[in-house]
Amino acid sequence: MTATEPRPRIEAGREPDVLTYIWNLPNFDKLPGQPEKILDAIDKFNTERNRLINIGPRKGPVIEKIIEEKKPSIMVELGCYVGYSAIRFGNAVRRAGGKKYYSLEINPINASVAKLLVELAGLQDIVTIIVAPSYEGLAKLVHESLIESVEILFVDHVKHRYVLDLWLVEQLGILQPGKSVIIADNISPSNSRGTDYMDWLHASTAEKEATLAQHAFTDDFGGVELAKLIKEKGVKKTGLDLSNVPGTGTYSYETKLHEFEGHSGRTDGVAITNVL
Numbered sequence: 001m002t003a004t005e006p007r008p009r010i011e012a013g014r015e016p017d018v019l020t021y022i023w024n025l026p027n028f029d030k031l032p033g034q035p036e037k038i039l040d041a042i043d044k045f046n047t048e049r050n051r052l053i054n055i056g057p058r059k060g061p062v063i064e065k066i067i068e069e070k071k072p073s074i075m076v077e078l079g080c081y082v083g084y085s086a087i088r089f090g091n092a093v094r095r096a097g098g099k100k101y102y103s104l105e106i107n108p109i110n111a112s113v114a115k116l117l118v119e120l121a122g123l124q125d126i127v128t129i130i131v132a133p134s135y136e137g138l139a140k141l142v143h144e145s146l147i148e149s150v151e152i153l154f155v156d157h158v159k160h161r162y163v164l165d166l167w168l169v170e171q172l173g174i175l176q177p178g179k180s181v182i183i184a185d186n187i188s189p190s191n192s193r194g195t196d197y198m199d200w201l202h203a204s205t206a207e208k209e210a211t212l213a214q215h216a217f218t219d220d221f222g223g224v225e226l227a228k229l230i231k232e233k234g235v236k237k238t239g240l241d242l243s244n245v246p247g248t249g250t251y252s253y254e255t256k257l258h259e260f261e262g263h264s265g266r267t268d269g270v271a272i273t274n275v276l
């Protein structure tokens, strides 16, 4: 077994300042239960005070349109941050008649800010924030039978985990061919961002097998039915290093890239992938 990936140091940055900003707004009394007004306030904080790294008002509508079309019952997000996307997309899932938006966040300070803002937006029944590294959070969702499958997966946490967590999701068997959609932020092959992720999505079965073989996985996952094992034993007791699970190599994907002009003038993109 390999040691589980070390947790990053937890630090409070500019994120809690959003709470000070919002709670001091002259129109604060008009905000409770108003997701759009809270998103506007976070957008204003972004332009007037300090830059945050949330999905923002340009990319947001592209993803909301997919939610409107797909009408997911359940959507899962990796990377909650201060809850901007959870408020925006949780509200869209609710409008589309869906039941749950699970948001996984490793940093308890960011998660605490997000929980307060989600509550202020009146979305606490639909948005559940799980404070854990993405791979543990995903396993918890499966173990506690909170999800059987994921209709929309929004990947927006940290680049080096995009491929690894997609591989874990494959092993967990929660993608539905012909139905599930994976949305990944900050993919821009022209800037060499997310090329390993795009390579995995576009690889042939033989190329995927070669990638899996090349990858430095040390656990033997051969024949392990991961979802079954996690359901029976729980998240911590599988004896497997969940931060290091290779995928199956058998899924096929079709991806469209939506590119945007980034804040720094560099192109940035959102990859929208249908599971075939």
Ligand SMILES: C[S@@+](CC[C@H](N)C(=O)[O-])C[C@H]1O[C@@H](n2cnc3c(N)ncnc32)[C@H](O)[C@@H]1O
Residues within 6 Å of the ligand: 053, 054, 055, 056, 078, 079, 080, 081, 082, 083, 084, 085, 086, 104, 105, 106, 107, 110, 132, 133, 134, 135, 156, 157, 158, 161
């Ligand atoms: C770009 S921000 C997410 C932005 C958010 N989706 C939005 O648009 O409002 C990335 C977040 O992912 C979190 N994160 C980083 N690594 C993670 C991991 N392994 N599991 C869960 N969250 C992680 C960071 O702490 C940070 O809050």
